[in-house]
Amino acid sequence: MGHSITVTVNGEKKTAEVEPRLLLVHFLREKLRLTGTHIGCDTTHCGACTVLVEGTPVKSCTMLAVQADGQQVTTVEALAAGGTLHPIQAAFKQEHGLQCGFCTPGMMLTSIALLQEKPDPTEDDIRWALSGNICRCTGYMNIVKAVKSAAVQMKTAAATPEAATAAARS
Amino acid sequence: MAVETPLKGNIGDSIRRKEDDRFIRGRGNYLDDIMLPGMLHMAIHRSPFAHARIKSINTEAASAVPGVIAVVTGALLAQHKLAWMPTLSGDTQAVLVTDKVRFQGQEVACVIATDPYVARDAAALIEVDYEVLPAVVSPQNALKPGAPLIRDEKEGQTNNHIYHWEAGDKAKTDEAFSKADRVVKLDTFYPRCHPSPLETCGIVADINSATGHATLYMTSQAPHAHRTLFAIVAGLPEQNIRIISPDIGGGFGNKVPIYPGYVVATAASLLIGKPVKWVEDRSENLISTGFARDFHMSGEMALSNEGRMLGLRVKLLSDNGAFYADAQPTKFKAGLFHIVTGSYDVAAAHVEADGAYTNKAPGGVAYRCSFRVTEASYLIERLVENAAIEMKMDPADIRLKNFIQPDQFPYKSATGFEYDSGNYPKAMQVALDKLGYQELRKEQAEKRKKGELMGIGVASFTEVVGAGPGKQYDIAGLRMFDSAELRVHPTGKAILKLGVKSQGQGHETTFAQIVTEELGIPAADVEVQEGDTDNTPYGLGTYASRSTPVGGAATAMVSRKLREKAKKIAAHLLEASEADIEFDHGKFFVRGSPSKSKTIQDVAFAAYTNLPDGMEAGLEGVTYYDPPNMTYPFGTYLVVVDIDRGTGQVKVRRMVAVDDCGVRINPMVVEGQIHGGLTEGFGIAFMQLITFDEEGNCLGSNFTDYLLPTAWETPRFEMGETVTPSPHHPIGAKGVGESATVGSPAAFVNAVIDAVGHLGITNIDMPVTSDKVWEALNKVGAAE
Numbered sequence: 037m038g039h040s041i042t043v044t045v046n047g048e049k050k051t052a053e054v055e056p057r058l059l060l061v062h063f064l065r066e067k068l069r070l071t072g073t074h075i076g077c078d079t080t081h082c083g084a085c086t087v088l089v090e091g092t093p094v095k096s097c098t099m100l101a102v103q104a105d106g107q108q109v110t111t112v113e114a115l116a117a118g119g120t121l122h123p124i125q126a127a128f129k130q131e132h133g134l135q136c137g138f139c140t141p142g143m144m145l146t147s148i149a150l151l152q153e154k155p156d157p158t159e160d161d162i163r164w165a166l167s168g169n170i171c172r173c174t175g176y177m178n179i180v181k182a183v184k185s186a187a188v189q190m191k192t193a194a195a196t197p198e199a200a201t202a203a204a205r206s
Numbered sequence: 207m208a209v210e211t212p213l214k215g216n217i218g219d220s221i222r223r224k225e226d227d228r229f230i231r232g233r234g235n236y237l238d239d240i241m242l243p244g245m246l247h248m249a250i251h252r253s254p255f256a257h258a259r260i261k262s263i264n265t266e267a268a269s270a271v272p273g274v275i276a277v278v279t280g281a282l283l284a285q286h287k288l289a290w291m292p293t294l295s296g297d298t299q300a301v302l303v304t305d306k307v308r309f310q311g312q313e314v315a316c317v318i319a320t321d322p323y324v325a326r327d328a329a330a331l332i333e334v335d336y337e338v339l340p341a342v343v344s345p346q347n348a349l350k351p352g353a354p355l356i357r358d359e360k361e362g363q364t365n366n367h368i369y370h371w372e373a374g375d376k377a378k379t380d381e382a383f384s385k386a387d388r389v390v391k392l393d394t395f396y397p398r399c400h401p402s403p404l405e406t407c408g409i410v411a412d413i414n415s416a417t418g419h420a421t422l423y424m425t426s427q428a429p430h431a432h433r434t435l436f437a438i439v440a441g442l443p444e445q446n447i448r449i450i451s452p453d454i455g456g457g458f459g460n461k462v463p464i465y466p467g468y469v470v471a472t473a474a475s476l477l478i479g480k481p482v483k484w485v486e487d488r489s490e491n492l493i494s495t496g497f498a499r500d501f502h503m504s505g506e507m508a509l510s511n512e513g514r515m516l517g518l519r520v521k522l523l524s525d526n527g528a529f530y531a532d533a534q535p536t537k538f539k540a541g542l543f544h545i546v547t548g549s550y551d552v553a554a555a556h557v558e559a560d561g562a563y564t565n566k567a568p569g570g571v572a573y574r575c576s577f578r579v580t581e582a583s584y585l586i587e588r589l590v591e592n593a594a595i596e597m598k599m600d601p602a603d604i605r606l607k608n609f610i611q612p613d614q615f616p617y618k619s620a621t622g623f624e625y626d627s628g629n630y631p632k633a634m635q636v637a638l639d640k641l642g643y644q645e646l647r648k649e650q651a652e653k654r655k656k657g658e659l660m661g662i663g664v665a666s667f668t669e670v671v672g673a674g675p676g677k678q679y680d681i682a683g684l685r686m687f688d689s690a691e692l693r694v695h696p697t698g699k700a701i702l703k704l705g706v707k708s709q710g711q712g713h714e715t716t717f718a719q720i721v722t723e724e725l726g727i728p729a730a731d732v733e734v735q736e737g738d739t740d741n742t743p744y745g746l747g748t749y750a751s752r753s754t755p756v757g758g759a760a761t762a763m764v765s766r767k768l769r770e771k772a773k774k775i776a777a778h779l780l781e782a783s784e785a786d787i788e789f790d791h792g793k794f795f796v797r798g799s800p801s802k803s804k805t806i807q808d809v810a811f812a813a814y815t816n817l818p819d820g821m822e823a824g825l826e827g828v829t830y831y832d833p834p835n836m837t838y839p840f841g842t843y844l845v846v847v848d849i850d851r852g853t854g855q856v857k858v859r860r861m862v863a864v865d866d867c868g869v870r871i872n873p874m875v876v877e878g879q880i881h882g883g884l885t886e887g888f889g890i891a892f893m894q895l896i897t898f899d900e901e902g903n904c905l906g907s908n909f910t911d912y913l914l915p916t917a918w919e920t921p922r923f924e925m926g927e928t929v930t931p932s933p934h935h936p937i938g939a940k941g942v943g944e945s946a947t948v949g950s951p952a953a954f955v956n957a958v959i960d961a962v963g964h965l966g967i968t969n970i971d972m973p974v975t976s977d978k979v980w981e982a983l984n985k986v987g988a989a990e
Contacts, residue, residue, distance in 0.1 A: 074238075079909055081910065084404055115231070129226040132878050135878060136710025137453065138405045173404075173878075177881045
C-alpha cells in the first residue's frame with residue numbers, strides 16, 4: 037500500500053510512507069503539519085494551495101505526494117526564514133494586500149515565481165500571473181500594488197550584498 | 207532625513223493591520239488547521255436527487271470499511287430527537303433525512319472514520335434506495351395548484367407557500383399611482399448566487415465524555431448566538447458549551463447559519479467520545495450551504511411629467527428552497543427589503559412579498575448585505591435607470607431631482623425607516639466630477655452616431671445596516687445588541703474582548719483604534735480578542751455590516767466608561783478636584799496647567815497601586831450596546847462600459863466609487879473593504895450564477911461552473927469619499943463592509959442598459975453574459 041517518498045520541503049529532507057493517492061497538499065498539511073498551505077476548491081481553480089515545486093508554482097491539491105518524490109517544495113512557512121520577512125510578505129502587509137489571509141500564501145508564492153521570471157512586471161503581467169489565484173476579499177487592487185512594490189524592493193535589494201541571501205531564500 | 211513618527215492609531219490613521227503578521231507567515235489558525243489528538247473525520251453522503259422518497263438505506267458496506275467508527279443516519283438521530291433542527295427563520299430543517307430528500311445535495315447519512323480519505327470512501331459505499339418524485343425548481347411552479355407538496359411533513363402545510371408579508375401604505379400608494387402622469391415598470395430576477403468565501407464551512411466538535419464539556423471549533427460569524435442555539439437544539443447545558451471561532455477565511459454571510467454537518471459532528475463526538483472534524487469540500491459548500499438572493503421582483507414607479515417620483519409599488523416572489531432558512535431578523539419576512547425607496551424622497555410606497563418552497567438548497571443568507579438590502583437597492587436603481595430612458599432624462603439628473611435632501615434628515619421613509627444622515631447630491635457630484643461625466647456623455651453621443659455601443663451606468667445606493675435596535679430586531683428571539691469588554695492592565699496595555707467576530711475585516715486593528723481614540727492607549731498596546739464564547743462578552747456576531755455600528759459603538763462606550771474612572775484616579779494623583787481634570791489624547795491634566803499631567807499609563811498603574819480611598823481596584827468594564835437606530839451608509843457608483851456588437855462582450859472601461867460610510871476609522875481598511883465589495887458586485891453582475899435544470903440538478907456546483915472574478919477580468923477601481931457622520935453613533939461611523947456589493951451590481955447593469963436603451967433594450971437580467979447581450983442585440987437587429 038505505502039510508498040516511501042523523500043521530499044525536500046523548505047530545505048529539509050522529509051521521508052514518509054504515503055498512500056499513492058495522497059495529495060501533496062494533504063502530505064504538507066496533515067503529515068508535516070505545514071498548515072500555511074490552504075485548501076479552497078479541490079478543482080485547481082482557486083490557488084489557495086499553491087506551493088513552489090522546484091521553483092514553479094503548483095496547485096498542491098492536484099498533485100500527488102508521490103509525484104513530489106525527490107523534488108524541492110517551498111511553502112509559505114519558508115519565506116520568513118531567519119525571522120526577516122521576504123519582500124513579498126512585507127509588501128502584502130504594507131499595501132494591505134490581504135484581508136482574511138486565506139489566499140495569501142498562494143498569492144505570495146505565485147508572485148515570487150513571477151518576480152523571478154520577470155523582475156519588472158507590468159500590471160497586466162501581474163494580473164495574468166495571478167489569474168489562477170482567487171481572492172474573495174481584496175478585489176486584487178492592493179495585491180497588484182503589493183507585487184509591484186515587492187518588485188521594486190527586490191530590485192533595490194539585488195544591488196546590495198544582503199540581497200543574495202534574500203534571493204537564495206526564495 | 208526626516209524621521210516619520212509612527213502613527214499611534216487614532217481614528218483616521220491608516221495603520222497597518224496587526225493580524226497580518228500571522229497571515230503572511232502562514233501562521234493563521236483556520237478551522238481545518240485544528241488537529242486534536244485522537245480526532246476522527248466525518249464525510250457526508252448526499253442526495254443525488256432533488257426530490258425523492260427514501261425507501262431504504264443500506265450502510266453495511268460502509269460500516270465494513272476498515273477505519274470506519276460509525277455510520278450515522280436520520281433514523282439514529284431521530285432516536286435522540288435530532289433529526290430536525292430549527293432554522294433562523296422559525297422553520298425546521300432536516301439534519302439527516304428520515305422521510306424524503308428535498309434538494310440535490312441534501313445530507314442523507316454521515317460516516318465517521320479515523321482518516322478523512324477512508325470516511326469519503328465509506329460514504330460513497332452507502333446504498334440508498336430512492337423513489338424519485340417530480341422536482342419543483344421555480345417558485346412560480348411551486349405555487350401552482352397541484353404542484354408536488356415539498357413540506358408534506360409539516361402539519362397544516364397544504365401547499366408550497368411560506369409567507370406573505372407587506373410593508374408601506376397600500377391605499378396611499380394606489381392613490382399616488384392614480385395621480386401619476388406616467389408609470390415605469392420593470393420585472394427583473396435577481397438570480398441565486400453563493401457567497402463562496404475561499405475557506406469553506408467546518409467544525410471540530412470535541413466533547414469530553416468525562417466532564418460533558420463541549421468545545422466546538424466552528425467557522426462561525428456568530429459564535430455566541432450559535433452557542434445558545436446549540437444549547438436549545440442539542441439540549442446541552444449552555445455553560446458546558448464553548449464555541450471557538452478561529453481565524454475565518456471569509457464569511458460574507460455564508461457562515462451565519464447552523465448547518466446539519468455541525469449538528470451531526472457534535473452528536474457523533476458526544477456518542478463516540480472523541481473529537482470529530484468535518485470540513486466541507488467546495489461542491490458541498492456550493493450545493494448545500496447558504497445561497498443568496500433568488501428574488502423575482504416586479505416594480506412600478508409612479509412619476510410626474512417632470513420626473514418626480516410619486517410612488518413605488520413592488521411585488522416580490524422569493525425562492526427559499528426546501529427549508530425557510532433565511533438568516534434575518536424575525537419580524538421581517540423578506541429581510542429589510544422595504545428600504546427599497548433607496549435614496550429618493552418618495553411619498554408613498556408599498557411592498558408585497560411572498561415566499562415559496564422549492565426543491566433547491568435552503569439558505570437565503572444575506573450575502574455581503576444587510577438582509578435583502580442588495581435586492582432592494584438593485585430594483586430601485588434599475589427602475590430609476592429605466593425611468594430616465596423612458597422619460598428621456600439624464601440618469602444623473604433624474605436622481606438629483608428626487609434625492610432626499612440634506613436638510614430632510616432624519617428622514618422618515620414611506621416604509622417606516624428613519625434615515626440617520628446623508629448628503630446624496632454631494633456624493634453624486636464628487637463621483638460625476640471624478641469620472642468627467644459630461645465629457646463621457648459627449649463621447650457616448652459621438653460613438654452612438656458611428657453605431658458604437660458605450661454606456662455610463664449610475665447607481666446611488668442607500669443601505670440600512672447595523673441592526674438593532676434590539677426592540678425591533680432580533681434573531682431567534684435574541685436581541686441584536688453587541689458588546690465590548692475592556693481591561694487595562696497595570697502597565698497600561700489593554701485587552702479588548704468583543705461579541706462580534708472578524709472574517710477578514712481587520713477588527714484586531716480597527717477596534718483597537720477606537721480605544722486609542724477614546725483612551726489614548728496606542729493601538730499596538732491593545733490586544734483585540736473575539737470568537738471564544740468562554741472569553742468574550744455575549745454578542746450577536748458579525749454580518750449585516752453591524753460590527754462597527756454596534757460592536758464599535760460598544761467599544762467607544764466602554765472606553766468612555768473607563769475614562770470616567772481614570773479621571774477620578776487622575777484627580778487623586780494630581781491632587782486636584784475631578785471637576786478640574788481635562789483629558790486629551792491619553793493625558794489627564796488640571797485645567798489651565800497642561801504641564802501638570804498624568805498619562806493613561808500612569809493612571810492604569812495607579813488603578814492597581816494607588817487608588818483614592820474607597821475606590822474599587824482595577825480599570826476594566828463591559829458595555830452592552832443597543833443602538834438607538836440603524837445607520838444608513840450611501841454613495842454613488844459610476845461605471846463606463848463598451849460593448850462589442852459582434853460578440854455581446856461587455857468591457858468595463860472605468861468604475862468610480864464614492865462611498866460615504868460616516869467617519870472612517872482606518873481609511874486603508876475601509877478602501878480595502880470597498881475594493882472587495884465592488885469585485886463581488888462585478889462578479890454577481892457578470893458571472894456568479896447558481897442555477898438548476900428541470901430535475902433540480904445544481905448547475906454551479908464547482909468553480910468550473912460557478913465563475914468568480916480573478917485578477918484578470920476584475921476592473922480597476924477609482925475611489926472617492928464624502929463623510930457624513932452618523933448622528934447617533936458614538937464616533938459617527940456607519941459600517942462599510944457591504945456597501946459596495948449592495949450598490950455596484952445596479953451600476954454595472956445600468957451601464958449596459960445605458961449603452962443599449964436607445965435600441966429599445968430595457969432589461970437584461972444578471973449575470974449579464976455575452977450571449978445574453980448578443981441575443982438582446984440580435985432581437986432588435988443591432989447585433990453584428
